[in-house]
Amino acid sequence: MRAKNIKLNVIALLCFFTSISVCADDGLDNSSGPVTRVIVKYKVELDNKPYLGSPTLPNTSQLQEQMQMKAGQLSQRVGMPITFVRITGLTNHAVFSTDRRLSAKETETLLQQLAKDDQIEYVEEDALHQIALTPNDTLYANQWHYHESNGGIRAPAAWNHVSGQGVVVAVLDTGYRPHIDLNANVLPGYDMISNIWTANDGNGRDSDARDPGDWVNAGDCGYGQPTTFRPSSWHGTHVAGTIAAVTNNNTGVAGVAYNAKILPVRVLGRCGGYMSDIADGIIWAAGGSIAGVPTNPNPASVINMSLGGAGSCSVTYQNAINQARNRGAIIVVAAGNSNGNANDFTPANCTGVVTVAATNRQGGRANYSNTGTSVDIAAPGGQMTSTNDPNGVLSTFNTGTTTPGADNYGYYQGTSMAAPHVAGVAALIKQAKPNATPDEIANLLKATARPFPANCNNCGTGIVNAFAAVSMAMIEDDYTWQYAPDFVNSPCPRGSIPVSATLQVLGSACSTQNQMARTFEATTAHIPTGPSCYKALQCR
Ligand SMILES: [Ca+2]
Ligand SMILES: [Ca+2]
Ligand SMILES: [Ca+2]
Structure with missing residues (x-):
C-alpha cells in the first residue's frame, strides 16, 4: 500500500x-x-x-x-x-x-x-448524475412487482447504483429454456436429476440443464395425482427471468439483477425432484464436489430454491445448506403456497436460509402464501384470478404445452415468484458489497425491508426493498451510529444516498437497527412516510 x-x-x-x-x-x-x-x-x-x-x-x-x-x-x-x-x-x-x-x-x-x-x-x-434508470424493455410497464409503490421492490432506484454485475445466482429448478431474453445471462449449468423418468430427457445426470418439459398425465405422480393432465410448467425459465432477464434490450421483460449470471441447476422434473438430487445441487452450485459430476467452474454466491414440500428440515437438506453457506452462498427459499405455516414446509424451515413469503399487488399477503416464524421477508409473488391476470409476476416463458415451443412471456403467482425477487436483490447487495457474508446479506435484506402497506401478518420484516438494501450495503463498514439529541430530519435528494447518518432514539421506537431500517427509505428517498429516526449527514 x-x-x-x-x-x-x-x-x-x-x-x-x-x-x-x-x-x-x-x-x-x-x-x-x-x-x-x-x-x-x-x-x-x-x-x-x-x-x-x-x-x-x-x-x-x-x-x-x-x-x-x-x-x-x-x-x-x-x-x-x-x-x-x-x-x-x-x-x-x-x-x-x-x-x-x-x-x-x-x-x-x-x-x-x-x-x-x-x-x-x-x-x-462532483457526482455523476444520470437519468433515473428505467429499462426500455417493452413489457417493463407490466412488471408492477419492480416499480409500483404499493407492491414493488424499489428496483429502479437500486439500478442507478448496481445491476448484479459479477455475481452468479444459481437457480435450482426445472432447468431453463434458451430464450432471447435470457441467453446472454445463462451460464452452463448442470442437470442433477438422476432418475430417468423424472428427468424426461432420456438420461440421468448430464451437463445439459435445458428444460425438456415436465408435463404429466392424470395419475402419473401417484395417489391419483394430478387429477388431470398438467402441462409443462417452464418454472425454472420464469424464475430465472425474474432474477436476470436480459434488460435494456428493447425486448420483453427486465430482471432484478440483470447483469448477474444465472447458473441453472436442474433438480425438478416430472412430478418434482428427489431431495437427494436437490441437496447435491445445493452443494454443487456453491462449488462443492459431487462424485461423478465435474466441478462447477462458476460457484454461485446466491442460490434460489423456489421449491419445497411438507415436512421438517431433513438432515440431508440441512447439511447441504450448511456446506453451501460455508462456501459463501446465501440461500433464498420459497415459503410455500399452502396458506399455512411455513414451519411445516421444507426447506423453508431449515436453518440458515432466507425464507420468502409472497405479497400481492397491493402489498398485502398473497392469499396462498405460507407465513409464520420461519418467514424472514416478503416479496411480490402476485395474486391472480385468471390465466395471464396482470396481477401476477411477469417473466420469461415458453409456449409449449408438453415439449418446448417458442419464447414468450407469462404471468405466474406463487412464493416461487417471490423468492427470486429476494435472490435478485441479494445479488445486487453482493455487487455493492462483494465481501458480504451470507449472514450479512440476509441481515441487510431483513433490516431494510419496507413496512407492509396492506395486511401481511407473520410475513417477516417487510417487503424486500432493493434501493434501501443496496444503499445500506454501500454505507461504509466502519461507520458508527451515534445518538443525536439535536436530530433534524434532513433527507438526501432523491437518487442520492447517505454516506453517513445519525441515529435519533425516540423513546424505544427507534432503538434497534431494525427500526432504523424501517425508516431508512424515508431519509434516503425523501419520502416522508412516518417518523424518521435518522438523518443523513452527507449525501452522494
Ligand atoms: Ca438428464
Ligand atoms: Ca439434461
Ligand atoms: Ca428484456
Whole structure:
C-alpha cells in the first residue's frame, strides 16, 4: 500500500512539473470515461479576478499555474494524482479530478483528507448524475412487482447504483429454456436429476440443464395425482427471468439483477425432484464436489430454491445448506403456497436460509402464501384470478404445452415468484458489497425491508426493498451510529444516498437497527412516510 502511494505521488509530481500542456489543460475535460471528481470551495481568493470577463472562462496562465500548484498540493495530501479541471461559476470554487473512478469508500476517504486542508472551506464529490434508470424493455410497464409503490421492490432506484454485475445466482429448478431474453445471462449449468423418468430427457445426470418439459398425465405422480393432465410448467425459465432477464434490450421483460449470471441447476422434473438430487445441487452450485459430476467452474454466491414440500428440515437438506453457506452462498427459499405455516414446509424451515413469503399487488399477503416464524421477508409473488391476470409476476416463458415451443412471456403467482425477487436483490447487495457474508446479506435484506402497506401478518420484516438494501450495503463498514439529541430530519435528494447518518432514539421506537431500517427509505428517498429516526449527514 505504501509503495503504491509513493508511485502515485511520483506520477502526480511528474504531471505537475513537466507537462502542464497535458495535465493543465485548456479548461476542457479530456478524461475518457467517468472518473471521480470533487468540487472544492477555497477560503482564500482564487486569483482569477484580474483576467475575467466571465468567471467561467478563467483560462489564463496565472490562474492555471495557481491551480496547478494547488492540484500538486492536493495530490501530496491524498497520495494520488489530482488534476485541476476548471473553476466553476461560483466564487472560489474549483473542480479537481482523480485519474479513475474511485469506490464509494475511497471517495469518502478522499473527501475526508481534502477537508483537512486549511485553505478549503468545503469539498464535495462532483457526482455523476444520470437519468433515473428505467429499462426500455417493452413489457417493463407490466412488471408492477419492480416499480409500483404499493407492491414493488424499489428496483429502479437500486439500478442507478448496481445491476448484479459479477455475481452468479444459481437457480435450482426445472432447468431453463434458451430464450432471447435470457441467453446472454445463462451460464452452463448442470442437470442433477438422476432418475430417468423424472428427468424426461432420456438420461440421468448430464451437463445439459435445458428444460425438456415436465408435463404429466392424470395419475402419473401417484395417489391419483394430478387429477388431470398438467402441462409443462417452464418454472425454472420464469424464475430465472425474474432474477436476470436480459434488460435494456428493447425486448420483453427486465430482471432484478440483470447483469448477474444465472447458473441453472436442474433438480425438478416430472412430478418434482428427489431431495437427494436437490441437496447435491445445493452443494454443487456453491462449488462443492459431487462424485461423478465435474466441478462447477462458476460457484454461485446466491442460490434460489423456489421449491419445497411438507415436512421438517431433513438432515440431508440441512447439511447441504450448511456446506453451501460455508462456501459463501446465501440461500433464498420459497415459503410455500399452502396458506399455512411455513414451519411445516421444507426447506423453508431449515436453518440458515432466507425464507420468502409472497405479497400481492397491493402489498398485502398473497392469499396462498405460507407465513409464520420461519418467514424472514416478503416479496411480490402476485395474486391472480385468471390465466395471464396482470396481477401476477411477469417473466420469461415458453409456449409449449408438453415439449418446448417458442419464447414468450407469462404471468405466474406463487412464493416461487417471490423468492427470486429476494435472490435478485441479494445479488445486487453482493455487487455493492462483494465481501458480504451470507449472514450479512440476509441481515441487510431483513433490516431494510419496507413496512407492509396492506395486511401481511407473520410475513417477516417487510417487503424486500432493493434501493434501501443496496444503499445500506454501500454505507461504509466502519461507520458508527451515534445518538443525536439535536436530530433534524434532513433527507438526501432523491437518487442520492447517505454516506453517513445519525441515529435519533425516540423513546424505544427507534432503538434497534431494525427500526432504523424501517425508516431508512424515508431519509434516503425523501419520502416522508412516518417518523424518521435518522438523518443523513452527507449525501452522494
Ligand atoms: Ca438428464
Ligand atoms: Ca439434461
Ligand atoms: Ca428484456
